[in-house]
Every structure is written in structure tokens, then in C-alpha cells.
Amino acid sequence: MNPLFESSTEVTPDILFVDCRHSLNDKDLGQRLYEDHHLPNAIFAHIEKDLSDPEKISKKIYGRHPLPVAEDFINFLQINGVNSDTHLVAYDDDGGVYAARLWWMLNWIGHHKISILNGGLKAWKKSGNQLEHTKPIRKRGQIQKKSGLVHQWKIAEISAWVESERDNEIAVLIDARMPERFNGQVEPLDFKAGHIAGALNRPYINNLEDNGYFKSPEKLRKEFLEVLNYTNPTSVVHMCGSGITACHNLVAMEIAQLVGSNLYVGSWSEWIQHN
Secondary structure, rough: OOOOEEOOOOOOOOEEEEOOOOOOOOHHHHHHHHHOOOOOOOOOOOOOOOEEEEOHHHOOOOOOOOOOOHHHHHHHHHHHOOOOOOOOEEOOOOOOHHHHHHHHHHHHHOOOOOEOOOOHHHHHHHHOOOOEEEOOOOOOOOOOOOOOOOOOOOOOHHHHHHHOOOOOOOEEEEEEEOOOHHHHOOOOOOOOOOOOOOOOOOOOOHHHHOOOOOOOOOHHHHHHHEEEOOOOOHHHHEEEOOOHHHHHHHHHHHHHHOOHHHHHOOOOHHHHHHH
16 A cells, blocks of 8 residues: 555545644643644544553653554554554654654554555645544444564664674664764753664655655655665664654655565664663
């Protein structure tokens, strides 16, 4: 399925919008914005309560946004009326950064009918589409995990890669943070600055045009092939600060038809707890 959904596309009955708006500096801002206005019949997914594990967050050793237990995530989807044939369209107001996390998590459990609204809320309004403020009432859904979970890289595997001087099955580790964070010049969120030895920097913002829409598949493919030096996408692992913006790079590679790259969810905020 196309990772992107355009605001001009006809909305069919099988489509369910998911509001993923969030702020790292105000954790409940997204919820308040959703209650004020959202796309028609949209449900809300809280980055820290629904798309992360709050208990693990409190322990502070798994990174800032560790994954929830798959069964808990599936229960969240069922409560919100998601079925196996539901086409979810995730959106936010930040270039798709948070929507990309939901995109990856649905693929993680084997539900591939998921797209990101290209251009987000701004594009939706620009197309003259309506917004609403009422929360939809939905019958419990029947979505289930399709098969085994998609593999997500763990800290032990990343450590082995570093210790082997980057000479094992991970060929490229890509960090999606901005250059000033990657280079250790600033660190507004974590207690230690810098990056994992051997990682390359591809800021997620480079996936977008100035207007907030994703670049064309051709542009993205050219740019990623240059970063990867034509490495097989299945040998690529994405990371960032806490497993959020890394998903944006992963989606961008899928748009570019560079399929099969991987995610290290714990990312820098987990790595520094142990190294």
C-alpha cells in the first residue's frame, strides 16, 4: 500500500483517520488539540500512552518511548473500532513525524493498510476539507496480530555491531536527529550528547519539501542511495533520540521503494543508559 495519502483523495467508508499530534515539551497538547478539532471521525493516539509503554517510560532504562506490549497496542486499536480491513490514515501537524511512529507500529503487528496524510493537517485544511470536534462512537474492532512481530533491533545487537567495528549484518546505522544533536553540540532532551560510533546522520527533516510535503520518490531514492552508498535496504537500521523520528526515515525509504529497513526503537535515549 502507498505509504502516503493525499488530502485530495476520496475518503471511503473503510478509512479511519488517526490524530497523532504531539509535543515533546507538552505531552498532553495533542489530546487538547484533538478535542478542539480533528479530521472527520478521527480517533486519537497518544504517543506516550498508546504508542509507547508508560510503565517502561517510568523506569527510564528503555529509552524515552519504548514500545508497548503488542497485545496492549492491539487492544487500543480494538477499543477504537479497528478491524483487519480498516485502512488507517495517520496525521499530525509536524511533517508526519508522529504519524510515522503509528505507521511503523501497525506494520510491526502485520497490519499493512496504513498511510500517512501527506502534508498533515495543514494540507487537509488547504484542500478545503472539513474539521470537527466531536469524538466518534465506534463499535469494538476485531483486528488481530497477523503473524510474528516484525523484528526490531535491540541494544545488544547494536552493541555487538559497535564492538565488531561495524562488521556484521548491520551495514548502516542511520540517525535521524538534527546535525547539532548528532554532533553533540546541543542536547535538549537527553542527559548525554553525541551519537553511536559509526552511525551516519540523515536528519528526518530532509525528507520534506519546504511546504511540509514529502519529497518525490525519485528525490528520496537518489538522496538515500547516496547516504547508504547503495547498501541493501534490509541491512539498514534507523535510530534517533527515542524511536520516533527514525520512523520518518524508514517511511521515506519505503516511499523511495527502498524496502525492508529496520528500526532500533530504544535509540540514543536507551543507548546512553547503558554506555
